[in-house]
Amino acid sequence: MAKRLSVRDPVPSDIDIAQSLDPLPITEIAQSLGLDDDDFITYGPTKAKVKLEVLEKHRDTPNGNYVIVAGITPTPLGEGKSTTTVGLCQALGAYLGKRAVTCEFNLHLTGDIHAITAATNLMAAAIEARAFHEATQSDAALFGRLCPAGRDGARRFAPIMRRRLAKLGLEGAADPDALSEEDRRRFARLDIDPATITWRRVLDTNDRFLRGVTLGRGPKEAGHERESGFDIAVASEIMAVLALAGSLPDFRERLGAMVFASSKAGEPLTADDLGVSGALAVLLKDAILPTLMQARFLCFYQEGEGWKEGRGRTPDCSLEESIAQLVGRGSTTLEATPVLVHAGPFANIAHGNSSVIADRLALKLVGPEGYVVTEAGFGADIGLEKFMNIKCRASGLTPSAVVLVATDVALTRAGCANLARHVANAAAYGLPVLVAINRFATDTDAELEAVREEALAAGARAAVVCRHHALGGEGAVDLAQAVVEACAAPRPEFRFLYPPEMPIEEKIRTIAVKTYGAASVSFTPEALASIARFTEQGFGNLPVCMAKTQYSFSNDPAAKGAPTGFDLRVREVRASAGAGFIVPVCGDMMMMPGLPTRPAFFEIDLDTATGRVLGLS
Template sequence: MTINVVLYDTNVVTCVRQPSQGPTFGIKGGAAGGGYSQVIPMDEFNLHMTGDIHAITAANNLLAAAIDTRIFHEASQSDKALFNRLCPPNKEGKRRFADVMLRRLIKLGISKTDPDELTPEEVRRFARLDIDPASITWRRVMDVNDRFLRKITVGQGPEEKGMVRETGFDISVASEIMAVLALTTSLADMRERLGRMVIGNSKAGEPVTADDLGLGGALTVLMKDAIHPTLMQTLEGTPVLVHAGPFANIAHGNSSIVADKIALKLVGKGGFVVTEAGFGADIGTEKFMDIKCRYSGLTPQCAIIVATIRALKMHGGGPDVVAGKPLDHAYVSENVALVEAGCVNLAKHISNTKGYGVNVVVAINKFATDTDAEMEVVKKAAMAAGAFDAVVCSHHAHGGKGAVDLGVAVQRACESQAEPLKFLYPLDSSIKEKIESIAKFYGASGVEYSEQAEKQIEMYTKQGFSNLPICMAKTQYSFSHVPSMKGAPSDFVLPIRDVRASIGAGFIYPLVGTMSTMPGLPTRPCFYEIDIDTTTGKVMGLS
């Protein structure tokens, strides 16, 4: 299942996420869409675009380098020497605080602005972050699926003797900086969010931020161009705003608030903006409603659930689809019973999405191997589950004319939308209460917390972060934590193995089950098919 959300109730602008190089070269191949809805220029879309992900990678790794460097210098210098290097005198012998240093002083409750007026105790508090290496949650990133970097050690050089610690790499789109980009509303807001990102704790248990390290401004400079969405188009000329690409499993998996607001301004009164909510109701929609809508202040008018016969057959008990292998016979021939069995998954997506108070329209994607009998089963099941409408679409093959009925249904759904948006939980409930509300939403009978998760929840609550929304890091293949549990599983216990925080982005993210923040390459990655025609310069294999 994939879910799109209509933000406004005939011009259309679509907002989509920028693809990551990891899946593009490793698993999924091109991410530009298909048929007449393909975003062009396709190769630019799937490759470097405007360099947003490169900017995120550079900013993320600058912060990672600053963390280890600060620990190194604090370990080898006295308070006075450290302070003298942080605030060196100029040619006239005068010292000054950089603007970002004044932020730290305010945080510490020190009102002085002249470095020479600080007492020895104030010098120590200002200059010494005293980062606890065991508490560091900030990891390095790269935009390649590299499983061998999931766990590494740093500090093994001869000059860093005794500074070895264990860390690892995430994929770039899992960086908190990507989530900040997607949830920010302005350049000023992005500066504040980047500055308050928490990288770990001091040995006294106090959170240490990017601004404490002096980096909030520099990170914003690296990201100053990335805040601008990229305007592209489909093969039929529909405008598409491409911006941000937060990892849907780890972050909230939606295109940016900035792109949505620009799109709303472009279409004007009476226009439509269709923005994606990556994956299904359990990941994309829940995060869209409970995180993105809270920060944007925007209210969706309708949700479109995109359903395919093949996916429903898999949820009905069909065999797994293996990348690089031909589709099983079950997916290319009529099997009404298998489709019918899989519709329990669609019904769960519909009921969950309707719970937010929005109308649901089901778009049934028609492929050449789908039969009328199979599509009729889906339509009946969708309506029985409470969908506003269910429409067969052939836009992949026929372009816009293959989705006219869908457009009419969406317009009617938006016009009849009257209920206010209902969030799944109040922000002032505890971290555990919010996690357990989402688990119930999935169909779980309870939640099991690891010792590490309990420890982190207690710490974030003590630090005053318990009022943030929750962003579950979970598989997209099942409502549960187990990818093989298809359909609409229930009465399972959801295991929370760890809980981390993206304070700058503005959410707490529990790691559910074995969810990894760095994907791995399969035996036969997509890069086997990607090449270039050296005569024409045309890129091949990305579509």
């Protein structure tokens, strides 16, 4: 499945090797997955959107093995999850001859993030306009404009209005003119309580001056000003909806169910109530298709901040050495593996996992003997816990094995304790846990062996030293072998951490105590009030999506290792009713980054003679 590429001759002499390496045509990658020409739409030579009809076509194909890659609590050197994900997939494909697909986050290689931005902001404009029109019009005028008389003088409901009518118990209403005055008012007035609007605009730009804004400062909006702000686009609930939808109809329903505020009477108000949910679905009709690409694995020099995920080189190896290694091993270090790139919800306010639809598609495409490798954002206490209890609950898919990536762990005792707790947490789901130990040149054999023993003692099925940073897929062959064996072995039943019907407070407490090692959980009065309101509104059975720092099991980023005995304080609680989860917020969550004095853009330019991008490493 994964293709090996041959190295160019003569030997390239510098970093240009990374840019000059031609990717395979995406049509070849698609063919290698058994996709027909009608199954996908190409977007340029290296990208294709896969149609959802493929799912239906492969309805009777059993799923492949489903491998989730998670990390320990991140250190300054990173976690190495992305390189392990791709390296493992390449080892499975190019070295062990298995059908293998990687499912990854959307790093806005396609226009999906723009579609999400547009949809989020259309909904914001719709909320604001509706509140404004309701504030400035009589009941009769409002109703008359919502259901204007046609050429024949008769009023009619738009089809989408049936959703609000049904919510009001007016399913049968066919003729707007036949509604009672009271029902007209109930239909036309959402009666938005401005203080409860939770829907924020988004931009895919780090713009700190948009974190807080006063809206409606134009002269025509005078008297209607409101405090709000912008988040970064990946924080939009629509991104989480895209990631959790299992099908197109499910996507449409989740969009309609998104809650943006309460009415003054305390009822949740949705995108369906606004009549905007159909337009959102149309804006997102291409974004719901996973994008097929290829991952290339290549050692190259990274100036400045050392090694980075997804682009690996061993940190001790210079540019020249790296290229020498690369060229010396000929065709074995340059590989292309199919990747389904889809969705990328923020891991601190949402669930931080790529899409259910891409995973479902990939599991069908690889078939029962194949492997789908996907990644969970942040450390396993966040990304893996949400993968299990939110994503797998939504998809109904059962994972086959967990790969836990340990980088830099040999250097510290705290690292080992941290690893051990993550292993134990992962094993508690009833899945085989494989620890991938990324070897650094500064690690001694004795240190690596100590880590291996710690991992096995904590319940790992195997712990394997990996060198895919330096060697590409070849460096992950031992790990791939261990994954194949683990997937083939009999295993205990998969277990969620909590049942959905557990009360919200209890769900939070379960995660905090069992996964984080907290002694207790405390709530602000605001948090308790929100929990009571969401329970009252019918959202009590949703899973919980914790918003907590990724730098510690606790809510104190400085508490390294495996802290115990702490209290987890829940400051506020939000609901993402369309995505389908409750968000307890612990501490300050950064929803809109800022730019430093010298942003990365200073390095970037376009070579206008060649059209090449300069300064992106």
